[in-house]
Amino acid sequence: MAGTRRRGAGRGRPTLEEVAARAGVGRGTVSRVINGSPQVSERARLAVERAVAELGYVPDRAARALAANRADTVALVIPEPETRLFAEPYFSDIIRGVSAELAEADLQLLLILIRTPKERQRFAEYLSAHRVDGVLLVSVHADDPLPDLLERIEVPAVLGGRRSAHESVPYVDSDNAGGARCAVEHLIERGRAAVATITGPLDMYAARCRLDGYRAALRTAGREVDPELIEAADFTEEGGRLAMRRLLARRPRLDAVFAASDVMAAGARQVLREEGRRVPEDVALVGYEDSAVARHMDPPLTSVRQTTQEMGQAMVRVLLREIESRSERTADRPRLVLPTELVRRGSS
Amino acid sequence: MAGTRRRGAGRGRPTLEEVAARAGVGRGTVSRVINGSPQVSERARLAVERAVAELGYVPDRAARALAANRADTVALVIPEPETRLFAEPYFSDIIRGVSAELAEADLQLLLILIRTPKERQRFAEYLSAHRVDGVLLVSVHADDPLPDLLERIEVPAVLGGRRSAHESVPYVDSDNAGGARCAVEHLIERGRAAVATITGPLDMYAARCRLDGYRAALRTAGREVDPELIEAADFTEEGGRLAMRRLLARRPRLDAVFAASDVMAAGARQVLREEGRRVPEDVALVGYEDSAVARHMDPPLTSVRQTTQEMGQAMVRVLLREIESRSERTADRPRLVLPTELVRRGSS
DNA sequence: AGGTAGCGTGGGAGCGCTCCCACGTTGATG
DNA sequence: CATCAACGTGGGAGCGCTCCCACGCTACCT
Numbered sequence: 001m002a003g004t005r006r007r008g009a010g011r012g013r014p015t016l017e018e019v020a021a022r023a024g025v026g027r028g029t030v031s032r033v034i035n036g037s038p039q040v041s042e043r044a045r046l047a048v049e050r051a052v053a054e055l056g057y058v059p060d061r062a063a064r065a066l067a068a069n070r071a072d073t074v075a076l077v078i079p080e081p082e083t084r085l086f087a088e089p090y091f092s093d094i095i096r097g098v099s100a101e102l103a104e105a106d107l108q109l110l111l112i113l114i115r116t117p118k119e120r121q122r123f124a125e126y127l128s129a130h131r132v133d134g135v136l137l138v139s140v141h142a143d144d145p146l147p148d149l150l151e152r153i154e155v156p157a158v159l160g161g162r163r164s165a166h167e168s169v170p171y172v173d174s175d176n177a178g179g180a181r182c183a184v185e186h187l188i189e190r191g192r193a194a195v196a197t198i199t200g201p202l203d204m205y206a207a208r209c210r211l212d213g214y215r216a217a218l219r220t221a222g223r224e225v226d227p228e229l230i231e232a233a234d235f236t237e238e239g240g241r242l243a244m245r246r247l248l249a250r251r252p253r254l255d256a257v258f259a260a261s262d263v264m265a266a267g268a269r270q271v272l273r274e275e276g277r278r279v280p281e282d283v284a285l286v287g288y289e290d291s292a293v294a295r296h297m298d299p300p301l302t303s304v305r306q307t308t309q310e311m312g313q314a315m316v317r318v319l320l321r322e323i324e325s326r327s328e329r330t331a332d333r334p335r336l337v338l339p340t341e342l343v344r345r346g347s348s
Numbered sequence: 349m350a351g352t353r354r355r356g357a358g359r360g361r362p363t364l365e366e367v368a369a370r371a372g373v374g375r376g377t378v379s380r381v382i383n384g385s386p387q388v389s390e391r392a393r394l395a396v397e398r399a400v401a402e403l404g405y406v407p408d409r410a411a412r413a414l415a416a417n418r419a420d421t422v423a424l425v426i427p428e429p430e431t432r433l434f435a436e437p438y439f440s441d442i443i444r445g446v447s448a449e450l451a452e453a454d455l456q457l458l459l460i461l462i463r464t465p466k467e468r469q470r471f472a473e474y475l476s477a478h479r480v481d482g483v484l485l486v487s488v489h490a491d492d493p494l495p496d497l498l499e500r501i502e503v504p505a506v507l508g509g510r511r512s513a514h515e516s517v518p519y520v521d522s523d524n525a526g527g528a529r530c531a532v533e534h535l536i537e538r539g540r541a542a543v544a545t546i547t548g549p550l551d552m553y554a555a556r557c558r559l560d561g562y563r564a565a566l567r568t569a570g571r572e573v574d575p576e577l578i579e580a581a582d583f584t585e586e587g588g589r590l591a592m593r594r595l596l597a598r599r600p601r602l603d604a605v606f607a608a609s610d611v612m613a614a615g616a617r618q619v620l621r622e623e624g625r626r627v628p629e630d631v632a633l634v635g636y637e638d639s640a641v642a643r644h645m646d647p648p649l650t651s652v653r654q655t656t657q658e659m660g661q662a663m664v665r666v667l668l669r670e671i672e673s674r675s676e677r678t679a680d681r682p683r684l685v686l687p688t689e690l691v692r693r694g695s696s
Numbered sequence: 697a698g699g700t701a702g703c704g705t706g707g708g709a710g711c712g713c714t715c716c717c718a719c720g721t722t723g724a725t726g
Numbered sequence: 727c728a729t730c731a732a733c734g735t736g737g738g739a740g741c742g743c744t745c746c747c748a749c750g751c752t753a754c755c756t
Binding site: 368373374375376377380387388389392411413414415416417 | 733734735736737740741742743
Binding site for chain 4: 697698699700701702703704705706707708709710711712713714715716717718719720721722723724725726
């Protein structure tokens with residue numbers, strides 16, 4: 001029991017003090033060097049750097065966090081509704097982007113998946129307990145209280161995707177309306193006469209934006225928007241199937257479909273096959289997200305690519321700026337909308 | 349500047365000391381209550397619990413980590429090779445399982461994606477710097493030095509998937525051989541005469557196990573293993589295509605294919621279509637992983653399901669046991685192999 | 697010459713905990 | 727009635743940092 005105190009990682013790691021002793025300077029000077037303060041003479045800096053290298057010194061994050069009252073940690077929060085609305089590629093791309101950008105800034109990524117109300121509660125405690133420097137929230141629903149909670153307890157936060165047109169919290173979003181418009185314009189250019197759309201749940205802002213884009217494209221082309229060609233679904237495959245059936249029942253002559261997600265497009269495609277409609281000859285199909293599903297469909301699905309990974313990176317950059325300017329609470333919160341791109345494949 | 353010291357989250361959060369004062373006890377007693385020590389009188393416990401509730405006290409993790417020399421944190425390390433060998437569902441399922449199980453134990457999940465050698469280096473520093481209580485490693489290649497590094501610096505670690513038959517580090521794996529055997533037995537039962545296989549890279553243990561399962565199933569059925577029906581690929585779609593072409597060239601009469609991954613099966617399926625072979629009438633096809641790709645294929649792909657999420661959970665449980673028994677370094681390291689299950693769909 | 701910025705520096709204080717020692721206080725024991 | 731565990735308890739010491747004050751020193755002013 002004596003002397004063998006358990007060590008999370010590596011017993012006898014050198015401390016600041018030991019580095020200072022070896023370099024023949026004081027603790028303060030070593031700290032200044034470590035943290036890149038300009039207030040250090042060249043001589044001292046070199047001595048410290050040498051000692052650090054020789055001892056293999058790595059500052060202890062826990063001690064740092066306690067003393068400096070920061071965490072060097074950012075939490076990425078992913079609420080997970082019962083149905084896994086967003087396909088996996090979205091999340092893993094976000095994570096990729098976030099991770100890359102955080103690594104750049106030498107920050108840690110704390111991943112928090114919220115499934116149950118209990119876990120939500122736990123997360124709220126985290127915010128005070130663990131000291132995260134900031135929070136990234138993705139896939140937030142319009143009625144989610146989390147962003148406001150964060151706002152209230154003054155934890156810097158950035159949303160991935162707005163909740164509404166007038167989002168009060170800083171956010172990074174992708175150009176849903178633009179992407180949808182582009183997709184529909186493409187279908188029109190291809191000479192399609194009756195372009196239908198399968199939308200996402202319209203209580204989600206992103207879904208509404210995509211619908212707006214669909215409408216805008218039609219109007220720009222001088223066409224009328226036929227409400228019978230619009231069918232709302234829920235971003236799932238089954239929803240896509242149902243919507244497609246209804247659309248075909250109402251407008252059997254439709255010759256193009258813009259689905260607001262690849263997964264819904266996959267569902268629609270199944271129904272089209274069942275009904276003996278060829279893709280793209282009889283009906284052209286375009287999806288949204290450019291996920292793996294799109295590439296594996298037959299024929300491969302034309303889809304709107306969102307630069308999800310870059311969205312993750314952008315979120316981190318915005319968050320870091322927020323953390324930086326913590327004190328000078330400026331009125332205008334940063335916001336950023338990333339472009340989308342149409343990826344043309346065999347289905348249109 | 350005075351008084352407005354920046355606070356990661358929540359200024360003026362109550363401290364242990366304040367709780368102690370309010371409860372009319374000493375710091376030690378509060379600490380004991382918080383940590384569930386039995387050495388506390390009922391009276392004191394109640395007083396403390398009341399004070400905690402009234403003040404909304406949440407222990408500070410950084411202080412705790414520093415004082416107790418532990419981190420309450422587990423790192424999940426995902427090395428990301430250039431080609432994203434493993435499909436997304438695998439990782440997100442692992443993450444899901446890990447997250448759920450860690451939440452249970454009130455531990456944090458630190459997600460570490462390693463892309464570049466530089467990030468690898470950074471991670472090595474983490475291990476000493478940040479104090480993680482343990483590390484979970486998935487998708488580790490046979491020649492990966494990381495597990496040995498962890499072993500050396502005595503950080504508890506658990507692998508998801510072995511590197512070889514004689515894995516020295518504790519691991520949780522799924523029954524690759526059994527799953528493959530089951531898939532091939534299924535094809536044999538369906539009356540298929542010439543069952544081919546497209547394997548993963550054979551320097552990966554999982555790929556070798558699946559090939560072993562293939563062989564075992566044939567032998568059990570009293571059949572010979574025809575090496576011409578075996579083609580190695582690399583878990584990618586393109587690899588699946590190439591392998592399928594070679595197999596067809598060598599053995600045009602084959603009537604079944606077991607692909608060691610869904611993605612390779614998707615590639616094979618494309619070639620089969622090009623060659624005018626119907627699935628499943630002419631050639632039955634079975635994949636491995638039961639990913640989204642399998643469900644979206646046409647016809648839907650029969651595939652071997654691995655309970656990836658449970659694998660994540662199991663990894664955490666094993667890791668926690670490892671951390672627990674840190675001191676009494678027992679010789680036998682825990683290992684666990686999870687079962688697989690065949691999901692039958694239209695392709696076979 | 698004395699005054700005074702300013703820089704580089706050492707080290708005290710303290711972040712909020714856990715650990716552990718030493719101190720009552722009790723009840724069973726000889 | 728003294729002796730001794732066993733229990734519950736308070737609080738000192740310290741985890742490894744950062745922050746900041748106060749000190750010496752040089753260089754420049756008047």
